[in-house]
Amino acid sequence: MSRAELRAVGLVRRYGGLTAVDHVDMSAPPGMITGLIGPNGAGKSTLFKLLTGVEQPDEGAVLLGDRDISKLRPDKRSRLGLVQTFQVPSLFTSMTVRDNLLVGVENRRRDYGGGLFGLGVRKNPSHEQVVDDMLASLGLSDLADFVAGSLPTGALRLAECARALCAHPDVLLLDEPASGLDAVETERFSALLRRIADAGVAIVLVDHDVDLVFTVCDQVYAMVGGKVVAHGDPATVRANPTVQSVYLAQGSVAA
């Protein structure tokens, strides 16, 4: 099936006198992992919020396919296929992992209003099936009946990702998905992201872990001071003098 591309066109976001995001253009095509890097205060997080709909841009537009979604709230964007995960995993802590995923499946379309008085509402067996398949494919089946609040971070990341996938995204926005994961877990997670992208999903990844971004991404945008200073495949961006100067100062990009 054809999936939509996420594009940002001339995005601007100002806070008082500060321009946090300054005329940013970017695109996240289907099947590719797009990375977003930059030092603290570069505007990554603001850009991310503009993409997810937590904040609205002062200028410019966010496009999903041909549709301008700049003014839509996050839940509406999600139903259109733009799904995000959070820096701190956002699982519904009092539910089981399975129910968490069910929420993802069930709200893909706006169809929950039907069952107010329990009339004619049958559990949709295909929903259950989607969830079970998803759990199995991410190796989460054993955790299905655990209450989410009782799981460690690694499992939560995975479960949140599974929940996002259950919402059947065209575009998956991941906010620092590797924070709190150890090396082995990070590696697994990268492999998972590749699998998701290969299925035709566009992934946008914001992370402090520059090495992760350079390893896993197909294209990288580097931001400094609200502007995109470099864009291209990881090798190109890594070689960019501005990126070098910013990150060499922090010593986190080994050549």
Next chain:
Amino acid sequence: MVSVELAIAGLAIGAVAALSGIGLLVTYRTNGVLNLAHGGIATLVAYVYREMTVEWGFPVWLSAVIAMAFLAPGLGLLLERLVFRPLARRRASAAETLVASLGVLVLSLGMCAGIWGLGTRNDTPSIFPDERVGSGSWSIEVDTLSTLALILVACVFLGVVQNRTRFGRQVRAVVDDRELAEMSSIPADRVAAVGWAFGTTLAGFTGVLLAPRFGLSPYGLSLVVLTTFAVIVAARLSSLPVAVLTGLAIGIAQSELTQFSVTGVFADTYRTLTSSLFVVVLLVLLLLSPKLRELGGDAGSAGRLSSREAPERGTLGERHKNLIIIFAGIVMLMAPLFFGAADLRKAFLVPALALIFLSLVIVTGYSGQVSLGVAGYAGLGALFSLKLEAGEFPGLPEMPGLLAILIGALLVAPIGLITGYPAIRRRGLALALTTFAVGATVTVFVFNQPDLSVGVYAEPLYLGGWMLNDKAFYIVEMVGLGLGLLAVYNLHRGRLGRALVAVRDHTEGAAAVGVDVRNLKLLAFTVSSVVAGLGGALLSHSTGSFSSTQFEPMQSLLWFTAVVVFGADSAVGAIIAAAFIVSINVFFPEGSSTLAVGILALSLGWLPGGLASAVRGLVRFVALRLADEFVEPEGTAPRPRIPSQAGVLTPAAQPTTGRSPAAVAPGGGVTVDLTAVDRVAAARGLTLTPFGRSLLGRLGGGAPAAALPVAASLPGPNGASPVTAGTGTLNHPEGGRP
């Protein structure tokens, strides 16, 4: 057309409102607590002051000094020390603090009602001589003049303290970040205590100044004080001068309005406006000002009020247990059918009140929003159904009583929808105050209008030509309660229930996967208003007529507090709460239930999650102990082991640490059944203690299967839960699987 005389008259009220606002602001600025108890404290101090002057014959000045210099600040210090300091210490959520201040409000009102009754007393002497100074239209009451002077002194004093003294800097540091301030060796507790004492002193002044004007009654006076929240909302909870000016301005405007009169349909509405401008301004400010939406943080998201702190895992055994509880509940609720006539009539109130509480469970417990206006919706349901019955509802024909009750409740839906729409866009204290203002406005403009609400009586109910007797009416009520429970059940199960819990657990996360947060909240709000309307309709039918005192705004606060106390997300808790309140009101003097709820609310500090969670915790504790008697605790694993990574530690594949079925040889001399018991246990990775084995053996073959799942479902120290999860005996709580 500004009349000087009216302006000066209006100043009297405006000045008191301003004074009240200063007190609220100081408490908020120093403690971060929006003190809903302000009105309660004002009322309590006013009652004590009146008691001293009128009953004990103390001179006015002495009573005033005792009330204002000792009692009021003393109350503040006491509250800070006993209630709010512990909350600040454990960094309680804003929702908990809100409930605590509601608890103090309810407790103080309960004390007033318990000691002095609910009636209005008009004999409170004024502190200041009832004289005027000045001449002609420029004369002003001494009372007003003194209040203005007091405001001036307070403002100047606060300004000087804040900007010129070391203490002022400390205050600002504490307000900024209490913990950080403490690390810089600033005595944060002292700052907080002084803030409380100052706030309650001004509350005391407010009460004593208002009592002679408005009459002294627990609910009435505290409501007047609560409407002065308009002043601090206008000031955005920060600016002292804005608060003072707003107070004076509303007072003057209200007074100036009296020089005009409107004839026709809106005559009564206009007349009401001239005495209730504060409520209207409060509502309008909350609705119109977009910046107030996030006022005072996130107190309105009441997820933390949930009584289910530790997530539960339902099992087959537990499901059976629930059925038993439900059956027992039904039997208990049916018991009044065998009461005598008088007692049965008193029991009428239980299902009606339970429905109103259920509506709060929906909106607060499930949807996670604070609602302080439920009495408004309940009252509207009552009024609508009685009007329909009498054929007085505009546009609708007269209809039989039972239908009228149902339609009356449903007619509340559009009102819930319209008022809910702006309300749910607000969070935190803004939401709490908005719902309160809605309720208060409805009361003032509808329930207190003689044309609309006096002489509205319930007629006998008929069903198929038969007049329903008391027992039949009680059964009708049970049917109504059943409808309410059905609504609750549907909002808690399946797709809708999951989405609601998702919103409560993590709103942004829910939105991120496409849950339509706003519409979902609006749906919950609307359903809740209908359930409240149904409860209200039944309430007025059980008492026989519409009475505005049954649905006054302060009731909303009392009811909300009661629901939180009994577990905000527990339908059973709501019913128990209703039974509790009604029976206390039957067996003890009026006002006792208010007192009891207040005491329970303050004990929430020790019982987070309400009584429901305390009971659940107790049951779990006992069951855990019992389980330990039956099943060997696994010494090595203190907590249920959770696979740290998917696929690495499959519980089923986990070696049972030397406890393979073979190792658990049945003890000699017991029946064959026992092997079966052990096999069942071993299949779940458990080992029976000798005691457990012998007991289960004695119970016979059928028992183990029934008893074990219960024990195994406990989050015990024996790794039981993961194992049950792995072997698939879990039936999960939302009923997602058949």
